[in-house]
Amino acid sequence: MQLSRTSRWSLRTITYLTIGLVYLPLAIVLVLSFNDSNALVWPPRGFTTHWWSTLADVESAREALATSARIGLVAMLIAVVLGSLLAFGLQRFEFFGKNAVSFLAVLPIALPGIVTGVALRNTFVRFGWDLGYLSVVVGHATFCIVVVYNNVVARLRRMSPNLREASADLGAQPWQTFRYVTWPLMRSAVAAGAILAFALSFDEVVVTTFTAGAGVSTLPQWILNNFSRPNVLPYVTVVATIVMIISLPIAWLAQRLSDGPRER
Amino acid sequence: MVSGPVLWLVVVYLGSLALLITSAFFRLDDFTGKSTSEWTLANLDEAFTTGAYRTLVVRSVLIAAAATATCIAVALPVAFYISRLARPWAKRGLVVALTIPLWAGYLVKAYALRAIFEPGGANGGGFLNSVFGGSPGFGYTATIVTLAYLWFPYMLLPVYTGFERLPDSLLDASGDLGAGTLRTFRSVIFPLLIPSIAAGSIFTFSLSLGDYITVKVVGGTTQMIGNIIERTLLAPNQPLAAAFTLWPISIMVVYLVVMSRLGAFKNL
Numbered sequence: 001m002q003l004s005r006t007s008r009w010s011l012r013t014i015t016y017l018t019i020g021l022v023y024l025p026l027a028i029v030l031v032l033s034f035n036d037s038n039a040l041v042w043p044p045r046g047f048t049t050h051w052w053s054t055l056a057d058v059e060s061a062r063e064a065l066a067t068s069a070r071i072g073l074v075a076m077l078i079a080v081v082l083g084s085l086l087a088f089g090l091q092r093f094e095f096f097g098k099n100a101v102s103f104l105a106v107l108p109i110a111l112p113g114i115v116t117g118v119a120l121r122n123t124f125v126r127f128g129w130d131l132g133y134l135s136v137v138v139g140h141a142t143f144c145i146v147v148v149y150n151n152v153v154a155r156l157r158r159m160s161p162n163l164r165e166a167s168a169d170l171g172a173q174p175w176q177t178f179r180y181v182t183w184p185l186m187r188s189a190v191a192a193g194a195i196l197a198f199a200l201s202f203d204e205v206v207v208t209t210f211t212a213g214a215g216v217s218t219l220p221q222w223i224l225n226n227f228s229r230p231n232v233l234p235y236v237t238v239v240a241t242i243v244m245i246i247s248l249p250i251a252w253l254a255q256r257l258s259d260g261p262r263e264r
Numbered sequence: 265m266v267s268g269p270v271l272w273l274v275v276v277y278l279g280s281l282a283l284l285i286t287s288a289f290f291r292l293d294d295f296t297g298k299s300t301s302e303w304t305l306a307n308l309d310e311a312f313t314t315g316a317y318r319t320l321v322v323r324s325v326l327i328a329a330a331a332t333a334t335c336i337a338v339a340l341p342v343a344f345y346i347s348r349l350a351r352p353w354a355k356r357g358l359v360v361a362l363t364i365p366l367w368a369g370y371l372v373k374a375y376a377l378r379a380i381f382e383p384g385g386a387n388g389g390g391f392l393n394s395v396f397g398g399s400p401g402f403g404y405t406a407t408i409v410t411l412a413y414l415w416f417p418y419m420l421l422p423v424y425t426g427f428e429r430l431p432d433s434l435l436d437a438s439g440d441l442g443a444g445t446l447r448t449f450r451s452v453i454f455p456l457l458i459p460s461i462a463a464g465s466i467f468t469f470s471l472s473l474g475d476y477i478t479v480k481v482v483g484g485t486t487q488m489i490g491n492i493i494e495r496t497l498l499a500p501n502q503p504l505a506a507a508f509t510l511w512p513i514s515i516m517v518v519y520l521v522v523m524s525r526l527g528a529f530k531n532l
Contacts, residue, residue, distance in 0.1 A: 003349070007445055011345040015358070018342050022365050022416070025376030028391060032379065040379040042391040082269035089266030101266065104273050106529070110466055110520055112474020112512050114490045118497060118505060119280040122287055125502075142277050145269060203370050205477060210497075223371045224477070240372040247367040255360050 026244060033237035038230040040237075051234040058235050064222035065239075071133065071218060072201040075140035079197045082141075083148025084190050088182075091156040106150075108143045116142065117210030124211070131213035139207040144197035151193035151258055155186050192258035195250060219243070281513075288506035299503045311507035317492065321511050324488040327404065327479075328472035331411035335419035335468045336461055338412075343420060344453075347427035359424060363417040373414055374481045381406040381482055402484030410482050411472040418471070419464035426460030427453075459527030466523055474512055 003011075028042070036046035055061065090102055108116060117139065124135045159182070167177040205220045212221065223239070226232040288311075291304040311317060346358045365373070382390025383401035392399035400406060430453065438448040476490025489511055497505035523529075 003445055008349060011341050011349060014338075014341045015345040015350075018338055019358070019361055022362060022413070024391075025373055025380060025413070026365060026368055028379055029372060029376045040375060041382060041389060042379060042394050082272055086266060086269035086273075089269075093266070095266075101270055103529075104270070104278070108273070108277055110470055111516050112470050112490070114474040114476060114493055115281075115284075115509050115512055115516075116277075118493060118509055119284040120276075121497075122284050122502065122506065123276075123280040126283060126287075138276060142272070145272065149269075199367055203367075205370060206474070220369070220371050223369075223375075227371075227375055236375075240369055244368045244372070248364060251364045251367040252360060255363070 029237050029244075030241050033234065033241045035234070035237075038234050040227075040233065051238045055235055055238050058232070060217070060222060060226075060232075061219075061235060061239055064217050064219045067217060068202050068219040071136055071140060072198045074137050075144050075201045076194050076198040078137070078141040079144030079148045080190060080194045083145045083193060083197075084152050084186075086145065087149045087152035087156055088186075091153055105146055107146075109146045113143075113204070113206035114210070117207040120207070121210040131211060132216055135211040135213070136208055136216055136218070139211040140201040140204060143204075143207070144201055147197045147200060148190070148193035151196065152186060152189050155189035155258075159185055188257040192254045195254040195257070199247065199250070199254075284506050284509060285513075287503055288510060290503045292501055292503050297500050307503045307507035308510070310504060311510065317508075320487060320492060321489055321515075323486075324473055324490075325515065327408055327411070327488060328469050330408045331415065331472040332419075332465050332468040334408060334412035335416050335464070336423075338416065339419045339423045339464070340457075343424040343427045347424060347430075359421075362420055366417040370414060371477070374410060374478050377406070377410045377413060378402075378482050381409075402482050403486055404483075406482040406484075407479050407486055410478050411475060412468075414478065415468040415471050418467035419461075422460040422464040423457060426457045430456055462523040462526040462528035466520065466528055469519060470516055473515065 031044060032040060032042075033051060034047055034049065035044040036048040036050075037044070086101075086105060090098060090105070120135065120139045120142070121131065124131055129135070163181050163185075164177055167181045168174075172180070203220060204218075205224065208218050208221060209224075212218070217225070219239070223236050226236050287299060288307050289303050289305070290299040291302040291306065292298075293300045342362070346355055350358055378390075380391040381399055381402060382393065383399050384390060384393045390399055434452055434456075435448060438452045443451065473488075474490050476488055476494055479486055479488045479491065489508065493505050493508045496508060499505075
């Protein structure tokens, strides 16, 4: 398509400006983690590494980090198993109500988190179950299943049915076809879905707020609770920066994995 | 094979939603703060006919729509540039660069934008205030910009994929038939991208509509439907809170139906 020089120039400017704007807030957090002040204001007062060097003493942050990691791992495991099964089953078999099931499979992310949170809380309270780790894991797994499902189903849709048929023609049993043909082609999508599920669980606030009992505090809740406490606030910026730095390579890996084999 | 996950989604998720909806019809015992087993329509009546609540719902929908519109307005030129003008080796990097911030933490970004919009005061000023000498402060603008910022990647990805699927020949044909850039965009590109935009908008709209934390962080005194649900639930008035959740549920069901008519589900 032919574009005038001005259009090209303005499209490029908009794109790079957007990238700049997207990173500006993150850069501000990074800079403020070295700020010699305990308020989130600009410009920074002075340089200090105090918050970074004393972070290890903040026990509540360590505990929240461990809680988040634990919940994220369990929710991820449930989601990987159930989400992959759902994608595989829906893609492979025809059955009555298939459309309804695939609509159901997007509902937990299409409805706002507050609805999911309030609904699950209500169920737990109604049946007299305690709100705690279990309720948070159930809440997280519910939307994580959808994330894994979406990743895996997209991969399966791109996979040619010829491969499966060729495998069967060559005498493979269905499980052998799965083991040697389908699985090697879908495993990177499962891995990408798993990473994404863990990341979403790790960052989730709303469902957690409504399903966590008094004893459970995840990292986002720790952040939420400590933004209003001036003596802990600088540590929040440090923790946020650390999480960002750790997420970058993982996010990149997830992107690579979800592209799939041979398509780069 | 499908029964395990379906059972989870049906029993845990739909079961909870059904329980939530029925709980809106129970009367609250004012004395104990717990819901009784007496049926009543009073909660629904209060949630759906009170003028103040209706205004709040309309405001939430408008904020979510404005955030979605902002995402569309930015995603279209950016996705167009990456898909058609960027060098092949740069494409991947640009897409990753724009989606990675999704991983940086929702609260962290919300508070970072608070530091940007901070109108200044006893503690000093915010970023906009000290660098550009003025800030819109906390309110509608800050809320809409923050929501758009938070959910932008959800719009960019489907729109970019949509652009990648557009055959070059269509754009060339449009040019050959004498259409200028804007005309090609309006008559060829945009109609073909509607399913992708619809798919992205499900996320940006839904996530914005139900958000009550962003508006607390950067909205000043602005309130959205989520704030009322949270406050009512903790009051505690579970039945009335359940009645309030019928607002986002019904709005999203209507929204999903409209978007699926536009072809959104083929692009999710």
